[in-house]
Amino acid sequence: MMRAANKISAFLFVCFLFSYAGMISAQEIHVDTIKVNKTRMINIVSVMTVPKLILQLSASYNSGAMELTSHNGGFSSFDLTSGKNFGARNGFGINLTGKIPLNKKGQFWLDVVAGFARFQSDLFAQNSQEGKVSYNSFNGGAGVEYNFTSYHHVKYYFGLNPLVSVISGKATLINPNDNTQTIVTIKSNVRVGYSVYMGLEYAFTKNIGMNTGLKFTHANLLMKKTTDPGANYTQVELNDGATSAFNPIPFGGWKQFAYISAYAGISYFFGVKVNRYKLP
């Protein structure tokens, strides 16, 4: 029984070898009688289409500019209450952006932005003997972006969008003489400004990618206003409008809520097809 199985196996193996050998010898000897399939090289290139929609989620580090800064890296109670600056310098944030192409080639995009930014005087700063202040800014807007390479893996862009921000905050002021604390609530205020940005998206696949870039935001270009909170202030407005030197208002002064953001995050590309073309 075992010998019979061995014979069958050996027979199959020999048949297999002969079939290959036969093919080889047939090609070498009977060229004129056998039709030979010639190998033909074709070059195919894959090209991604422009996304129908891009959703971009990014986190940012924000560095204050103009009056959204503090001196020597620390918090100064006097600077805040006299309205010289906002008293905070560093912050962080998160943004969700939807991008819709406005033309077939995907050069112009409508960007719809929603974000949150927080600034804290005690972020990266140690000297807070005089207290601290923090701001929350919820913002949203719509604008236009120009994308240089929308159908490539790496998509470079720059854009501008008007921005509506709702800014609120909270300050803790410490009296250096007796260490008593005064809590001041900065009420929600609506301001209108803008953001300009430039960055890139890198598509890992046709659907998923990453993004990184730089953004400059001037949140309170319009609607600056200063309101007198009275003598015993525990609640104040943002008080970013100009005041008179002869009639100072607590926390009031001409201040720009401006900052630069370095951001990075993930992008999701909707409606991308990969078209395969044969090169001529």
Next chain:
Amino acid sequence: MTNLSKYLVSVILMVSACNILFAQSADTSYIGIAPANVLYMLKHGKAPRVTLQLSFNYNIGMMDLAANDNTSFRRDDFIAGRDFGTRYGYGVSLTGKIALHKEGNVRLNVSGSYNRFESNFVISESPEGKVSYNVIQAALGLENCFNPDRPFKPYIGFDIVASFINGKSTFKTDSTDFNLTINSAFRIGFSANFGFEYALNDKLGLNLGVKLTHANVIGRQSKVSPNPNQTYLNDDKVTGNATIPFAGWKQFLYSTFFTGVNYYFGMKDKK
């Protein structure tokens, strides 16, 4: 069946299966012949060996170079060393970009630049006085250009920057103005930049970008000047009870928006 026969049958089946797989591995499907725009994308030019970039800068000071609270120079803050007393500036930069390999993606950047900050630039002059700084810089760094052989060339770079910073200030008084000279100081810092170049032809192009410069990371110092009309940059912490005029922990940090022209050597643009 013996082991030998099992192996033989298995090998035969595997070889046959491999032949089938190899025949199917190459996906030769396509939707048509590549159109002209796709063919254009595939054409490559020759990356420049050297690029000379001349840029004009608009600078916005940050951190302690974002002084002038309420857009007015404040003499007391400046004298107390709380800030540098200025916010806005302008300048010019000349950068040589040398490709470090044939593809031209990685470039060695050698830069020289001049920037000036003035407390009365963009904003009106304060009744308390004014201050200005001259910043002469040399930088050496690396840059990655993403599309060096194409007309549109985005890039990202990082430089080590050596700066000579000096300045001048005038304080208004009831009688004669008080003039102060800020002696030249040497500082080392860094800059990170991100921008685009667009080649108009094989020789000329335009550039646009943004740069963040922290000029005084290394070399901070605060000391008293023997001459009352002179001071040092005084950007270091003052410890203990000592009082040094104009001294405090200050960052010479600014953002630059730049634009200018490029001249390319050894570039062959795709046609």
